[in-house]
Amino acid sequence: MSRNVLQGRRILLCVAGSIAAYKAVSLLRALVRDGAEVSVVVTPSAARFVAPLTFETLSGRPVRQHLFADAEPMPHLRATEEADLVLVAPATANCLAKCALGLADDLLSTLLLAARCPIVMAPAMDGDMWDHPALVSHVWTLRDRGVVVLEPEEGSLASGLVGKGRLPAEHVVLEAVMACLARRRDWAGQRVLVSAGPTREPLDAVRFITNASSGKMGYAVAEAAAQRGAEVVLVSGPTALASPPNVTSVSVLTAEEMWHALDARFSWATVLVMTAAVGDFRPRHPCSGKIKKHEWNGAPLDLERTPDILESLSRKRTHQVLVGFAAESGDLLANGRKKLRQKDLDLVVINRVTGAQSACGSDTNEAIFLPRHGQAIQVERLPKRLLADRLLDTVREYGVMPLPSPARPQNKEIRRIQ
Numbered sequence: 001m002s003r004n005v006l007q008g009r010r011i012l013l014c015v016a017g018s019i020a021a022y023k024a025v026s027l028l029r030a031l032v033r034d035g036a037e038v039s040v041v042v043t044p045s046a047a048r049f050v051a052p053l054t055f056e057t058l059s060g061r062p063v064r065q066h067l068f069a070d071a072e073p074m075p076h077l078r079a080t081e082e083a084d085l086v087l088v089a090p091a092t093a094n095c096l097a098k099c100a101l102g103l104a105d106d107l108l109s110t111l112l113l114a115a116r117c118p119i120v121m122a123p124a125m126d127g128d129m130w131d132h133p134a135l136v137s138h139v140w141t142l143r144d145r146g147v148v149v150l151e152p153e154e155g156s157l158a159s160g161l162v163g164k165g166r167l168p169a170e171h172v173v174l175e176a177v178m179a180c181l182a183r184r185r186d187w188a189g190q191r192v193l194v195s196a197g198p199t200r201e202p203l204d205a206v207r208f209i210t211n212a213s214s215g216k217m218g219y220a221v222a223e224a225a226a227q228r229g230a231e232v233v234l235v236s237g238p239t240a241l242a243s244p245p246n247v248t249s250v251s252v253l254t255a256e257e258m259w260h261a262l263d264a265r266f267s268w269a270t271v272l273v274m275t276a277a278v279g280d281f282r283p284r285h286p287c288s289g290k291i292k293k294h295e296w297n298g299a300p301l302d303l304e305r306t307p308d309i310l311e312s313l314s315r316k317r318t319h320q321v322l323v324g325f326a327a328e329s330g331d332l333l334a335n336g337r338k339k340l341r342q343k344d345l346d347l348v349v350i351n352r353v354t355g356a357q358s359a360c361g362s363d364t365n366e367a368i369f370l371p372r373h374g375q376a377i378q379v380e381r382l383p384k385r386l387l388a389d390r391l392l393d394t395v396r397e398y399g400v401m402p403l404p405s406p407a408r409p410q411n412k413e414i415r416r417i418q
């Protein structure tokens with residue numbers, strides 16, 4: 001997303017008392033560098049970690065710290081009425097809990113109740129605190145209410161342990177802030193058909209062939225498109241995920257079922273985003289009962305190809321924009337290009353599926369966007385929900401979609417790789 005989004009926007013950066021408070025200094029510098037007007041609030045605990053003078057100097061504005069301040073009556077109202085967005089980074093367990101419960105006993109908790117603009121919270125804490133049932137339920141409450149609570153990162157923690165609790169990386173926090181500020185209903189009028197998850201190809205009544213897809217990417221795309229105003233139908237293989245709000249979900253099991261479900265809705269759609277990891281092979285003669293252990297003589301499985309859904313829908317296309325996902329190993333670009341050409345797609349998202357960077361099951365993903373017209377775009381590792389927004393931006397920005405094109409991206413962080 002273009003960092004121009006930050007130009008002239010008023011951001012209230014609230015720093016709570018986490019050991020990660022020092023990272024808020026770098027965050028502040030990045031926001032200011034990209035043109036945001038940043039005011040800072042620190043809690044008394046945060047002020048023990050980083051001197052307010054640091055924030056005051058870098059923001060060029062007085063730092064607010066106390067609810068009952070002599071210099072300014074009602075600082076909780078003054079602070080928020082000026083803001084386009086409130087960013088709490090780092091957000092402590094304490095401030096997440098107070099915000100979820102609606103408590104207001106200090107400046108930060110009171111201004112969070114008064115805020116009428118979007119709120120983004122970037123938690124940082126010990127892994128056991130993040131996993132505590134009280135905190136889990138507070139985070140649900142906040143997200144339900146529309147607060148963007150980012151996932152902390154895995155890694156080494158201040159306690160010396162390794163776990164989930166690190167403040168999300170700076171580029172992830174910035175991306176979330178920009179996505180929130182840019183949030184528009186720019187997909188209104190589009191009808192988006194998304195496929196997600198794995199398929200199951202039965203061998204007998206209880207056994208099947210499947211793959212490691214979690215469905216998270218497709219659900220993220222469906223959620224993003226719905227939030228940006230599109231009508232969305234999500235056709236999903238078996239996953240452990242809840243359907244995103246305002247999305248019509250259709251559950252399927254096999255590749256054949258997924259094909260029928262997508263085929264039946266294809267003429268309705270303006271955009272098809274095919275993230276599903278559809279099984280390529282299925283047992284030719286599945287058994288209707290359960291194969292007994294002693295009945296199997298060790299013969300190799302007799303497999304046949306499943307229908308190639310994307311290729312078959314591509315042949316039927318009238319007006320639809322087609323976005324495919326390519327799970328690749330080896331030469332990612334060459335394989336992606338081949339898929340783009342063979343299936344006559346408008347854009348392919350290439351994911352690596354081997355090694356530590358594998359997209360399968362992960363909450364984050366690193367991808368290459370390969371538009372039919374234009375150069376490949378390397379997208380850095382992002383949470384899948386933010387990557388979904390990037391994908392929707394790219395489909396628009398590269399004129400893939402039959403909508404008025406916004407200004408060309410002047411994105412410093414998009415690296416053209418060929």
Ligand SMILES: Cc1cc2nc3c(=O)[nH]c(=O)nc-3n(C[C@H](O)[C@H](O)[C@H](O)COP(=O)(O)O)c2cc1C
Binds near residue numbers: 016018046095125
């Ligand atoms: C050295 C130290 C480090 C701390 N780090 C964290 C942290 O990373 N996350 C957190 O939620 N609480 C942390 N705490 C506890 C908070 O500072 C404490 O809950 C405090 O009441 C938070 O107040 P605030 O939310 O108003 O800033 C830490 C405490 C100490 C003494």
